């Protein structure tokens with residue numbers, strides 16, 4: 315089970331890993347916390363009044379398409395997007411939005427879903443949200459509450475039979491090592507790198523490269539990941555710089571998606587290359 319804040323996050327964080335496990339016969343469920351109602355239109359070709367007026371329905375249809383491409387199941391947890399606050403000072407979050415929820419309360423739909431779907435592995439974001447969007451930080455909080463309480467028969471008895479997932483991972487976002495590898499790969503191939511400026515300013519950024527425990531080889535699914543990303547047409551510019559890095563280059567210089575093992579109830583020596591390490595032995599084949 316992968317828990318994400320908005321529709322489109324599942325296609326940019328760990329999507330190739332999901333596609334790989336789906337191909338191996340693993341059942342994968344994406345839990346999407348919010349409907350993405352307050353997301354801006356980030357693709358200039360889609361930035362039209364009629365799109366903005368119907369953004370919730372359009373993003374649902376985009377999610378359906380991405381779900382089909384990835385071969386996963388998907389469930390909405392039913393919260394309302396907080397939007398990304400901008401300005402100085404930052405404006406308050408809109409009333410009732412996901413970012414303002416009490417995590418113990420907001421974990422309920424996720425706990426219910428865990429008890430129904432019974433995942434062995436969960437993924438979510440780190441405590442900084444991967445990037446500091448209030449919905450991403452709340453996604454982290456509710457995921458941790460749900461992981462810790464779903465297996466407790468005393469907790470939330472009205473939400474179904476207890477089920478304890480065995481491992482909780484955080485998606486690793488950009489690390490300096492990954493960006494540098496792609497940058498150097500582009501230069502070595504005589505291509506322009508879009509990363510030079512980012513790398514120069516890297517010292518301001520939080521680098522969690524040393525926290526990575528698990529690298530999943532999934533280069534052959536990068537194309538599926540990109541197709542799923544492009545399905546979120548209001549959120550992703552198909553001419554954006556990410557798509558300028560040739561797939562073969564990405565497959566050569568950084569063929570993995572990376573994760574931080576945050577909680578584990580099984581023995582699996584680190585570093586790992588499989589989210590199910592230590593679990594396959596315990597529960598038999600998937």
Ligand SMILES: [Zn+2]
Pocket residue numbers: 319320323447450
């Ligand atoms: Zn998001």
